[in-house]
Amino acid sequence: MPEPDLHSSASTPGPVQPGLGVEDIRHIPVRERELRFTRNRAGAILAASGCLLAVIAAFLQLTGHDTITPYLPAPLWAMQAAALGPAVLCLYLGIRCLKYAAVIVTPLGVEILPFLRPRRTMRWYLWQQMDSVDRKGRHLNLHLADGPAVSISLRCMTPASRDLLVHAVRQRVKALQCSHYGKA
Known part of the structure; x- marks a missing residue:
């Protein structure tokens, strides 16, 4: 069976809307794309x-x-x-x-960097570990398959950043659940 063309016009993203302050991201490989959320507020x-x-x-x-x-x-x-x-x-x-990120959404999972000693106390949660995601007030709760829920405080972020983070994590978990990726 022939492999699908990954660079066809149907699979490439459309142009970025003007005024967003970002360049076109088509030149960045999918494996290296990530969203960084800082403590901007x-x-x-x-x-x-x-x-x-x-x-x-x-x-x-x-x-x-x-x-x-x-x-x-x-x-x-x-x-x-x-x-x-x-x-x-x-x-x-x-x-x-x-300058420095608080939460990074990568193709592998969610990386949480605390303010003090981020290299030592960084927490990493893979997409396959997450069952569901919900938001309660200013906290994002990641419900893990092999343990209790993890709560991420969103107080240090602006409301727009909070909404973008919650949307990005929910969509990724929803896409993985629909594809049954990692399930036996």
């Missing part, structure tokens, strides 16, 4: 907080420059340090949240 809040604290520190520096006397320089510098230290920390954490 938490990252935006932390970055904005860091910028606000940096502006407060700059304001203290500019307004209090002439008022410092040689006898009492400590309070102004203490207030600036109290604003500048957390500003740097918030900016660092905000950029880290925006």
Whole structure:
């Protein structure tokens, strides 16, 4: 029996809709396509907080420059340090949240990366392990065939990212269940 043509016009995806901010993905092999979801909501809040604290520190520096006397320089510098230290920390954490993935949906399964020590405490769930998927509030529950349900918190993501993640995981699990892949 001849093999089907994988590059026919019927099997290739249509052009990407304009305005989505993505390029056409036809040149990427299917095995390497993945969806990465970052902690973009938490990252935006932390970055904005860091910028606000940096502006407060700059304001203290500019307004209090002439008022410092040689006898009492400590309070102004203490207030600036109290604003500048957390500003740097918030900016660092905000950029880290925006840059690194929290959940990755790959052709093999779902990869969950925690915020602290992601290389050591990463969790990986294959598609064949999942029986069903449901969403309760701001949590995505993966019901595994060989164990209890796994809950993924979606609070750190924007509502659009949450909906996209839930849709992607549901469709993949539904497609595998319909094809009976991995079943004896």
